[in-house]
Amino acid sequence: MDTPQVDNRTLSKPFATGTGYGRKPSSYDTDLIETGPGTPMGEVFRRYWQPVALSREVRENPIPVNVMGEDLVVFRDKQGRPGLLHSRCCHRGTTLYYGRVEDQGIRCCYHGWLFDVEGRCLDMPCEKDNGASIRKNVRQPWYEVRELYGLIFAYMGPPEKRPELPRWSNLEDIKEGERLLTVGPVFASGADQTVSCIDCNWLQHWENTLDPFHVQVLHATFSSVQFVEEFGIMPTVEWKSDNLGVHYIAHRDLDDGRHVERVCCVWFPNTRSIPSVELKPGPGHNVSWVVPQDDQTCRSFGVFKVPEEFKMEGSELIPGKKWSEMTEEEHRRYPGDYEAQSGQGKITLHSEEHLAGSDGAIRLIRRGLRDQIKRVKNSYDPAGVSFNSDDALIKVFSGNYFSD
Numbered sequence: 001m002d003t004p005q006v007d008n009r010t011l012s013k014p015f016a017t018g019t020g021y022g023r024k025p026s027s028y029d030t031d032l033i034e035t036g037p038g039t040p041m042g043e044v045f046r047r048y049w050q051p052v053a054l055s056r057e058v059r060e061n062p063i064p065v066n067v068m069g070e071d072l073v074v075f076r077d078k079q080g081r082p083g084l085l086h087s088r089c090c091h092r093g094t095t096l097y098y099g100r101v102e103d104q105g106i107r108c109c110y111h112g113w114l115f116d117v118e119g120r121c122l123d124m125p126c127e128k129d130n131g132a133s134i135r136k137n138v139r140q141p142w143y144e145v146r147e148l149y150g151l152i153f154a155y156m157g158p159p160e161k162r163p164e165l166p167r168w169s170n171l172e173d174i175k176e177g178e179r180l181l182t183v184g185p186v187f188a189s190g191a192d193q194t195v196s197c198i199d200c201n202w203l204q205h206w207e208n209t210l211d212p213f214h215v216q217v218l219h220a221t222f223s224s225v226q227f228v229e230e231f232g233i234m235p236t237v238e239w240k241s242d243n244l245g246v247h248y249i250a251h252r253d254l255d256d257g258r259h260v261e262r263v264c265c266v267w268f269p270n271t272r273s274i275p276s277v278e279l280k281p282g283p284g285h286n287v288s289w290v291v292p293q294d295d296q297t298c299r300s301f302g303v304f305k306v307p308e309e310f311k312m313e314g315s316e317l318i319p320g321k322k323w324s325e326m327t328e329e330e331h332r333r334y335p336g337d338y339e340a341q342s343g344q345g346k347i348t349l350h351s352e353e354h355l356a357g358s359d360g361a362i363r364l365i366r367r368g369l370r371d372q373i374k375r376v377k378n379s380y381d382p383a384g385v386s387f388n389s390d391d392a393l394i395k396v397f398s399g400n401y402f403s404d
């Protein structure tokens, strides 16, 4: 079992005086951070299905979405088929955000070109014979989408490498009196559902998931108990890599004599399952995805298995107030996940970090992500993608497991 230890390799840099004067320019790790088209991490992300919208919100009006630096519109044609197209019309470039959804697709407002959900042009009303002879020469850039768990997932990678859309074991087993609740885009904890765009790079939000020690400080002892008092006990932690991702097991001996193992899992490149923050016993009932909008913002989509009668109301971060109701002074005095992560800046500066013993999982995550970059560069498939529907079930083992 690992306990936090000072890592002498990173903490013993010999600063002569320690003042800020004369430091080298700071920087971030571009390979890990950037997910735009053609970037190393962008190529990894584009080998997985990514959620881009909630199914229930995609109706007649096109919704603008930014995914990994690409400006897109998601819509549902009047036959009920979802579509995801580049927003910039391939004729002369106005946005399809102002388009009109019809039976067969979306019609651009400027000169009326009509595109179906796979980007085929079906009508050019300003051209001879409605463009019958030239329509086949254009295609609005599009991506394949599928609906699952109340989300619209998109595959934005090379078509010949498209994997099966995976299923998650804890979301498949719905018993009588239970249902799936799909939320997003929304901040995972602390902030309530008023935060739809997370104001920082995807990685600093995602890797927070595997930081068990901030739970003891930020969420339990720094200013207030934001979840449960038991988190105030400093855990001993083990962390492990497996073929698909990384997980930690945080051990706590509780005052009532019980022992709890809190298991939290992430899967490459951006998925996670967080056990109940109320320390409810048993397996974790959620899966969520941290999807980059661009390099400086991201969105989180989540699916929760909940009792039929459950209502999502947003928790109070301080007595009587949800996150969005707090004053600036209260945000300063009672910081939570949002403040800590956005406080790292839009993109945290890796050159200025000093990873310590308690950051073991952060090291494993970053190493694992770099491995995925290498795999894709060397023409291998990244971890966890499956081309066989029988294998495309990911076992979720997060949870709070108690023993006497």
Ligand code: FES
Pocket (backbone or CB within 6 Å): 089, 090, 091, 092, 093, 094, 108, 109, 110, 111, 112, 113
């Ligand atoms: S710009 Fe879209 S039809 Fe002309």
Ligand SMILES: [Fe+2]
Pocket (backbone or CB within 6 Å): 189, 208, 214, 215, 219, 337
């Ligand atoms: Fe947190």
